[in-house]
Amino acid sequence: MNIFSFHQASDVASAIALKHSSPSTRYLGGGTNLVDLMRETIEHPDTLVDVSHLSSTIEQGPDGRLSIGAGVKNTALAANDIVRAQFPLLSRAILAGASAQIRNVATVGGNILQRTRCRYFYDNAARCNKRESGAGCDALEGFNRYHAILGASQSCVATHPSDMCVALAALDAEVVLDGPEGQRRMALRDLHRLPGDRPDIETELKPNELITSVEIPSHSFGQRAVYRKVRDRASYAFALVSVAAMLDVDEAGTVRDVRVALGGVAHKPWRALTLEGRLKGEKATAENFRAAAEAELADAVGLRDNMFKIELVKRTIVAVLEELKGEKA
Ligand SMILES: Cc1cc2nc3c(=O)[nH]c(=O)nc-3n(C[C@H](O)[C@H](O)[C@H](O)COP(=O)(O)OP(=O)(O)OC[C@H]3O[C@@H](n4cnc5c(N)ncnc54)[C@H](O)[C@@H]3O)c2cc1C
Structure with a gap:
């Protein structure tokens, strides 16, 4: 014990x-x-230091920026009226994760810093560089259906499991960190690291830093949003791949703005900046969506059991953007 x-x-x-x-x-x-x-x-x-009650408010500033306390429960965040009306991507992503019972107690800070669900990480009899730096990685030759296709290394092919973080990455969220040296903020998409040769170092947090809140800027096209999670079971399952997307198309059918982030594909929520750059100013057509998805996945590498994810994520991107292009402001 x-x-x-x-x-x-x-x-x-x-x-x-x-x-x-x-x-x-x-x-x-x-x-x-x-x-x-x-x-x-x-x-x-x-020692455990319970921080769940320290910051549990959701407030919107005059500029539309939303501030979410790190102690806000996942259920409360998904059900919040402002979130549902102005940031539906976030609400939908949270509701796609875990179960109602888990969401009732899980906090925003804990969701962001939850550890990978790689089964070799959870198995003390397996080799895992995350648990013990330099030990090796049994997932490389093992059952790796759920593992990474982007940004992985020979040291680690684990994925970050959070649905909520995929939406936060697409929404340009920032995390507010408090630590011994004061307060600082960081883009959510820069918080989690790729594994490299030190997969045991998972974030850019400094020692003892605490996530105290998350901030999301207002988005003029935030209502045109889809979170699609592809998984082995319809509920209570982690993503094989997921796509969080927002799309703004003008009257001429040209992409004015777009945000896409991917889940289930990397050691961190994967913001699809290459895809976004390719699509802005282009016609919103299935061909252009596919070409942009191809460019984003150009460096993807599959393992024995997860090769299918490369095509799956491209098709999911195209399907989501096709669905969004028909939506009106
Ligand atoms: C059966 C099951 C199914 C699940 N399915 C999904 C799913 O489909 N999608 C999904 O996204 N998630 C899923 N989850 C994961 C679930 O969302 C997380 O367990 C939950 O969000 C973690 O939040 P928590 O507050 O309980 O974190 P905790 O367990 O309390 O903490 C997690 C980590 O965060 C650290 N931490 C907590 N708060 C802070 C803070 N404010 N600052 C710094 N560090 C902090 C802790 O030290 C710990 O390392 C599932 C979980 C289970 C058990």
């Missing part, structure tokens, strides 16, 4: 100070991922 102590932080400063007190201290949101990992003896914190 692993003995650990539990603290409920009274404010951000005391949470950071408590975390600083021991290297194996972990922040605790809803615990739906961390407690599982403790049960499976993958994580062994000696």
